[in-house]
Amino acid sequence: MDVVFDRVAGLDIGKKLVVVCVRTPGERGRRVSQIRTFRTMTRHVEVLGEWLVEEGVQVAAMESTATYWKPVFYGLEDRVECWLLNAAHMKAVPGRKTDVRDAEWIAQLVEHGLVRPSFVPPPxxxxxxxxxxxxxxxxxxxxxxxxxxxxxxxxxxxxxxxxxxxxxxxxxxxxxxxxxxxxxxxxxxxxxxxxxxxxxxxxxxxxxxxxxxxxxxxxxxxxxxxxxxxxxxxxxxxxxxxxxMTPWAHELDLLRTIPGIGPVVSQAFIAETGGDMSRFGSPESLAAWVGVAPAVHESAGKRTPAGSRRGNKWLTAALVEGAHSAAQSNGTYLAAQYARLASRRSGKRAAVAVAHSMLVSA
Missing domain, CATH: 1.10.287 (Helix Hairpins)
Known part of the structure; x- marks a missing residue:
């Protein structure tokens, strides 16, 4: 399998310790792994960052473990390119799980380009x-x-x-x-x-x-x-x-022209997305990231309902709340859409569909 990144680091993060595997080119085309363990205190993370810079690491990747990834990610993001990975995308071979193997598995996935980073906004x-x-x-x-x-x-x-x-x-x-x-x-x-x-x-x-x-x-x-x-x-x-939110006054005014979106929902939208739509590429990508797009489950040519995929629960909740408000508006497309879907699909599903439409408009 082709190597996409020559020098990578995989980090398995716990509350107190972080196990780091750095993979670099070796002799005769082989790959060399170095394993080190650091504490997650700020000064120890700084030492970790210095080691990664010395090794010329291009990408340092870590699993999104609860909130424990934040001190490490925030301490390294100014030194090397950091990737936050979805835990569901990195299932290793069962029965062989240790912190060291987890770190090495993360590094191997990244060096071959088999995973994509999650969106982590700037400070x-x-x-x-x-x-x-x-x-x-x-x-x-x-x-x-x-x-x-x-x-x-x-x-x-x-x-x-x-x-x-x-x-x-x-x-x-x-x-x-x-x-x-x-x-x-x-x-x-x-x-x-x-x-x-x-x-x-x-x-x-x-x-x-x-x-x-x-x-x-x-x-x-x-x-x-x-x-x-x-x-x-x-x-x-x-x-x-x-x-x-003062720098985003114009964007907030535009968002509030959408039925159902008031001050609180518009502020949540700017806060969660960062206000830069170019990061997501398309409305469909944004809807998938938020979690209001339907999941896909196809096997043997048959598709079965899979509900909505997981996403940003904070923005999803705000948009669904706005969808219920939009459903009470008079003479709007969103109210008609809610009424049409609620009559045959249930109010909760209709609210998610209306939230999707509001997101596309935004």
């Missing part, structure tokens, strides 16, 4: 990714805190969520704060309602009659403080994301 894009992904996690935390709060109120026979659509808005928060402070008069608390909720004051009065005691007050107070902390963190995070 500026990684910084935006960290911000937008953390926002998703904070929103998940907020939802979980609200769910715990609602369950505790049910335990106290406070049926606030049966009247108010959201127990974390201003009116509900003021009523709950009054309960925590020791006010147990339901009519007084119901009178704290604002705007349209005031039309439901009689129902609110009934809903606030329960068995709310001091231990409920202690727990609800703690949950409200957690919600406040998450809300404050979200405000600061949104401000930082807006600042980071």
């Amino acid at each position: 500026s894009v990684r910084r935006r990714r960290n911000l937008t992904r953390y926002r998703v996690q904070l929103m998940g935390d907020r939802t979980r805190h609200a769910g715990r709060l609602e369950k505790l109120l049910e335990d106290a026979s406070i049926k606030l969520s049966s009247v108010a659509s959201n127990i974390t808005v201003t009116s509900s928060r003021e009523m709950l704060a009054a309960l925590v402070a020791g006010d147990r008069d339901p009519s007084v608390m119901a009178d704290m309602a604002h705007s349209s909720l005031r039309r439901k004051i009689p129902d609110l009065t009934e809903a606030l009659i329960g068995r709310f005691d001091d231990h409920h007050a202690l727990l609800v107070g703690a949950m409200l403080r957690e919600l406040d902390l998450v809300d404050e963190a979200l405000v600061r995070l949104d401000a930082q994301i807006e600042a980071e």
Whole structure:
């Protein structure tokens, strides 16, 4: 088999150690392997980088092992060309698995050009990714805190969520704060309602009659403080994301012309893709990378359904959320596409198809 790269390195990465196999040309056309083990601390990674440079390594390839590849990849990317490889593309011979053999197997695959690198964005894009992904996690935390709060109120026979659509808005928060402070008069608390909720004051009065005691007050107070902390963190995070996205203002405006794509989805799109469409070559390649393109499974000339392939789960989730919003729009192609597919294929599959169309448009 032809050798594509003369000098390569294969790295098998763990949490504490990284085993490195460097393969270089030897005598009489043979290939020579050198094996070394390094710790994954920053200074040890720097020593590893110096060794790779001394050996003239053209490509250093590693498997995407959890998040353990990041310190090594980021420490080497300024010294040598680094490739991040999909673990599913590198299955070795079973029954002969060691860290050393894994490193050598990676090096052999790369030197013969049998694998392709995954897309790893530059540091500026990684910084935006960290911000937008953390926002998703904070929103998940907020939802979980609200769910715990609602369950505790049910335990106290406070049926606030049966009247108010959201127990974390201003009116509900003021009523709950009054309960925590020791006010147990339901009519007084119901009178704290604002705007349209005031039309439901009689129902609110009934809903606030329960068995709310001091231990409920202690727990609800703690949950409200957690919600406040998450809300404050979200405000600061949104401000930082807006600042980071300033250079992409024009692209964000263009993305928001697509039905279903709002500020959050457009920011996620720029953060995850880097905003440079030339990296992907075509809309089909981008859809496959994101994970909204159908997988292919063909055997003996027959094709069987294989679902959608794995991809960027963060951008997929944002686009599917945008697809559900687009399905509610009036007089748009995306809404018609969703309605047509949902009637015969299910709403979830229709949402993925609409997300694919939104991605092609983007």
